[in-house]
Amino acid sequence: MNSGRRPPKNALVSGLVPVRPRNVRSSARRLGVYPPGRAAAAPTADEVREVAGLPRGGYGDPPRQWQFGALVLGALALLVGALALLLAAAPGCSTVAETPTAGRPAPAAAGPQGPASKEAPAVGREPGQSWSPPVFTARQRERDEMVRVIKAYGLEDEAVLAAMAAVPRHEFVPAAYSLSAYADTPLPIGHGQTISQPYIVAEMTRQLRLRPGEKVLEIGTGSGYQAAVLMHFTTEVYSIEIIRPLAEEARKRLERLEYGAVKVRCGDGFNGWPEAAPFDAIIGTCVAGAVPPPLLEQLKAGGRMVIPIGEEDSIQYLMLIEKDAEGTVHRRPLMPVRFVPLLRGDPTAR
Ligand code: SAH
Secondary structure, three states, X not given: OOOOOOOOHHHOOOOOOXXXXXXXXXXXXXXXXXXXXXXXXXXXXXXHHHHHOOOOOOOOOOOOHHHHHHHHHHHHHHHHHHHHHHHXXXXXXXXHHHOOOOOOOOOOXXXXXXXXXXXXXXXXXOOOOOOOOOOOOOOHHHHHHHHHHHHHOOOOOHHHHHHHHHOOHHHOOOHXXXXXXXXXXXXXXEOOEEEOXXXXXXXXXXXXXXXXXXXXXXXXXOOOHHHHHHHOOOOEEEEEEOOHHHHHHHHHHHHHOOOOOOEEEEOOHHHOOHHHOOEEEEEEOOEEOOOXXXXXXXXXXXXXXXXXXXOOOOOEEEEEEEEOOOOOEEEEEEEEOOOOEOOOOOHHHO
């Protein structure tokens, strides 16, 4: 269940504290700055060799004159050989033209082995389920780098990593923060709210252990990003947001990005979603002093809830709350975190 590994200290904050790279030297190399701290000076040939693991002063030296001559002779010999081969093959050319599939497999018929098998693997899709996750190619390298950072915390769940690599976080943040969309940090989404840090989103998703077809309830839709990630595991995603403009924007955004199957409601998530209950899993993305009793009631036997519990701007713990087959509730703290508060009241007043 839990990987048993503790995330590094600076991973524990889901609030507005940016996480600094832990390995400046390797980050500098990744950014093409070599060696770190000497960005202005170009690397010497020996430095490049050292990084590439090549012997000093060996490969890559300019060819001497006799070597150049040998190269020209070699190229000439190759040219003559190629000409001879062409002449020998000439009488057979027409035969080859008449049998275009010779030496190649027959054109692929559409079917299990055909082009359809090339589509991106659907994560957690049930047989017969019509929805399949949309595929986004823009900024894929940045998403892959974000996933590499999440993996470095010790999170190795392949399905979770695949979902994080698939959902275009840059579509869920305001344009002003687009450049930072794949940094492992929370970002403002307006109305005093934030989209959570990617590592926290991944870890909370992992703790839910969702199976296809299970029903999951999210408290705090915000941008809709976490809901989109959940869709990669089950199409039964319900999400409640108390701030009306955020709920409406999230609904439109999810629709536009082909995650429109997420059911978004504007309301006070403290009360859960009684008409859709019970839920196999519940995820809270805003902090409350205690688990709201309606949420506990709406959790199925065998269900999992991941929710931050604590005080605003003070000590908060991400809790895993499980209801066993007999209905007994078990609580376990996972890690210290910092979330925005669970607000109460009438959403129409906001
Ligand atoms: N999951 C979001 C991040 C949410 S931040 C994402 O992926 O972007 C927490 C959200 O909880 C905020 O949008 C806040 O408005 C909302 N919220 C706070 N109190 C709430 C309540 N009682 N019911 C529903 N949503 C609430």
